[in-house]
């Protein structure tokens with residue numbers, strides 16, 4: 158039995174893209190419509206999975222621990238609304254310091270999630286706010302949609 162999933166980029170889709178790295182809780186603002194959209198998708202039977210480049214870790218801007226704190230906050234906020242993420246995948250690397258196989262636009266993070274959760278790509282979506290998100294999603298054949306940064310996902314509800 159295959160599952161279906163909605164994949165989300167993080168900055169600009171889940172939380173506010175500020176044009177700089179976001180890791181402090183005071184900067185981590187959940188975008189309007191996000192929780193409602195996730196709740197809707199969850200009720201429709203989609204797994205919710207985050208796929209995020211966090212190159213600031215390897216660049217020494219913040220630590221993996223900082224990212225965990227932000228993600229625990231996100232999970233708590235979602236939980237208050239009965240929403241649960243299946244998982245959050247991050248790439249901590251950055252081209253400026255070390256090339257890797259996971260950083261989007263490469264699709265390894267998506268491939269890992271697809272294998273682990275037995276996901277039917279033809280029934281799944283990836284919402285991102287940059288071309289590299291769409292490129293990664295297209296590589297694994299999930300329907301990939303580039304949204305305006307920080308815009309509400311609710312207008313895509315009918316796609317699900």
Ligand SMILES: [Mg+2]
Pocket residue numbers: 166167168169170174285286287
């Ligand atoms: Mg983004």
Ligand SMILES: [Zn+2]
Pocket residue numbers: 248249250251257258259260
């Ligand atoms: Zn990586």
